[in-house]
Amino acid sequence: MTQLLLGIDVGTSSVKVVATDRAGTLVADASQRYPTATAGAAAEQDATAWWEAVCALTRQVVAGRTVLAVAVTAQAPTLVPVDRSGSPTCAALTWLDRRATAEAERIAEIVPHSRNGADPFFGTAKLPWLAAHRPEALAAAEHVLSANGFIVRRLSGVAALDDTTAALMQGFDDETGAFDAALLDAEDSLAYLPPIVAARTIVGTVTLEAAQATGITAGASVVAGGIDSIGSALEAGVVEVGDPLVDMTGFSSVTILAVPRGTRVPGFIHTRHCVADVDLLITAQVTAGATIDWVNGLEGATDLREDAVLLQLPRPGELTMVTSLAGERTPGWNPHSRGVIDGISLATTASDLMLAAMEGNALALARDIATVREAGFPIDRVVSTGGGSASRAWSQIKADVLGVRVDHPASGHGAAQGAAMLAGIATGAIDSLDAIRSHGRELEASFTPDALLTAAYAERTAHFATLSALNDRRR
Numbered sequence: 001m002t003q004l005l006l007g008i009d010v011g012t013s014s015v016k017v018v019a020t021d022r023a024g025t026l027v028a029d030a031s032q033r034y035p036t037a038t039a040g041a042a043a044e045q046d047a048t049a050w051w052e053a054v055c056a057l058t059r060q061v062v063a064g065r066t067v068l069a070v071a072v073t074a075q076a077p078t079l080v081p082v083d084r085s086g087s088p089t090c091a092a093l094t095w096l097d098r099r100a101t102a103e104a105e106r107i108a109e110i111v112p113h114s115r116n117g118a119d120p121f122f123g124t125a126k127l128p129w130l131a132a133h134r135p136e137a138l139a140a141a142e143h144v145l146s147a148n149g150f151i152v153r154r155l156s157g158v159a160a161l162d163d164t165t166a167a168l169m170q171g172f173d174d175e176t177g178a179f180d181a182a183l184l185d186a187e188d189s190l191a192y193l194p195p196i197v198a199a200r201t202i203v204g205t206v207t208l209e210a211a212q213a214t215g216i217t218a219g220a221s222v223v224a225g226g227i228d229s230i231g232s233a234l235e236a237g238v239v240e241v242g243d244p245l246v247d248m249t250g251f252s253s254v255t256i257l258a259v260p261r262g263t264r265v266p267g268f269i270h271t272r273h274c275v276a277d278v279d280l281l282i283t284a285q286v287t288a289g290a291t292i293d294w295v296n297g298l299e300g301a302t303d304l305r306e307d308a309v310l311l312q313l314p315r316p317g318e319l320t321m322v323t324s325l326a327g328e329r330t331p332g333w334n335p336h337s338r339g340v341i342d343g344i345s346l347a348t349t350a351s352d353l354m355l356a357a358m359e360g361n362a363l364a365l366a367r368d369i370a371t372v373r374e375a376g377f378p379i380d381r382v383v384s385t386g387g388g389s390a391s392r393a394w395s396q397i398k399a400d401v402l403g404v405r406v407d408h409p410a411s412g413h414g415a416a417q418g419a420a421m422l423a424g425i426a427t428g429a430i431d432s433l434d435a436i437r438s439h440g441r442e443l444e445a446s447f448t449p450d451a452l453l454t455a456a457y458a459e460r461t462a463h464f465a466t467l468s469a470l471n472d473r474r475r
Helices: 047-062 101-110 126-133 135-139 147-156 163-168 181-186 188-192 208-214 228-235 289-299 307-312 350-374 392-402 415-427 433-441 451-474
Strands: 003-010 014-020 026-033 037-039 042-045 066-074 079-082 143-146 202-205 221-227 245-249 253-260 269-272 278-285 320-322 340-342 381-385 405-409 443-447
Touching: 003 047, 003 147, 003 228, 003 415, 014 047, 014 415, 026 047, 026 415, 042 047, 047 147, 047 208, 066 147, 066 228, 066 415, 079 126, 079 147, 101 126, 101 181, 126 135, 126 188, 143 147, 143 188, 147 202, 147 208, 147 221, 163 221, 163 269, 181 188, 221 228, 221 415, 228 245, 228 253, 228 278, 228 415, 228 433, 245 350, 253 350, 278 350, 289 350, 307 350, 307 392, 320 350, 320 451, 340 451, 350 392, 350 451, 381 392, 392 405, 392 443, 392 451, 415 433
Parallel strands: 003 066, 066 221, 245 381, 381 405
Antiparallel strands: 003 014, 014 026, 037 042, 079 143, 202 221, 245 253, 253 278, 269 278, 320 340, 405 443
């Protein structure tokens, strides 16, 4: 009987579960969506909805087969306080929640040289925010867990903070592998974080109670896991410096590049990979797939994402769109940024607006990649993963805007498949990084840039920059 490696990804919009064989080849997968409660700068989720989705999906995917090991990746940094039983004491504060601005600025005064900057996105500021605004919830908590840590705790009974999440947070000391001592002394709320462990650590085994709830084999190894970016990197076969850039597009848009440990590029996101001495340099736009979904919902009965329709439109399109619909991350870190659309006329169609949304995301991506190149990292190919990579039109637009080939790996099942590979690495079922890389070399499709369109989009970048600068007034 096939022994399964199980990967779980707790995404911003849904949980996805992937089962592979011991070599990392897909056996089964399933996903389930859940809502985010937003109001102003707030963005919260019910962590019990994550667990309920995991229980429903794992039973379907495992289907009575033996699970050797399970690893969890997740949206990050998303934090949830839990009591001694592992139950949430209040809603989870997602990475999208930007209410802790004052706390982030105060942390920056304590640890001014943190590699990741003074923004609520970087998670640490959410802890003193909870202490100030949800004191009862924090007082009732034993730990504050990451999203993947919450599922790991439910599966194994063990509380842990993986080092890819920790390294993503403000005030993490890269040299010591811990939070800065001055910060720990100044902010008592950080004591609620559990011990930091490497992403590949087997923290425990699936308990009998969890096995009954999920259908996962009791005694299966539970791996700490990490942020969704390491899952996407593994799925794309990116394990060493010099491997291609990964574009992970879901609710948000994230690019991931393997770089030497300790790399710093101002304004960008930095964390550890699950591979020794390798870091991940990350760019990110807050709303990518979310923008596409918003535009698609305007028409109602018509799906505006049809590849053939979009690729028949003249490009670049008549509209220029800045897709910062819920604040922005790299490079400007402006939580007050909003969308900008220029060029609307009485002849504008809904398809024109969809094209503009895809082009706007690609132009923002090109802006960030230009900075990566200026920092000394050549980009000559992009591997596209996540739900957004299913759009052939969007992939072709990205290739034309960036002027490089965009590849889709044959695996194509996102961070959850990378999480399953991580489970294999941790247990030794997958015994080499070359085996991981070989999966990324298997391609489902490639999109080659049109040189004329690349030149035309290059001329559009100045206008895009002008429109993006309008958001500076919102700071």
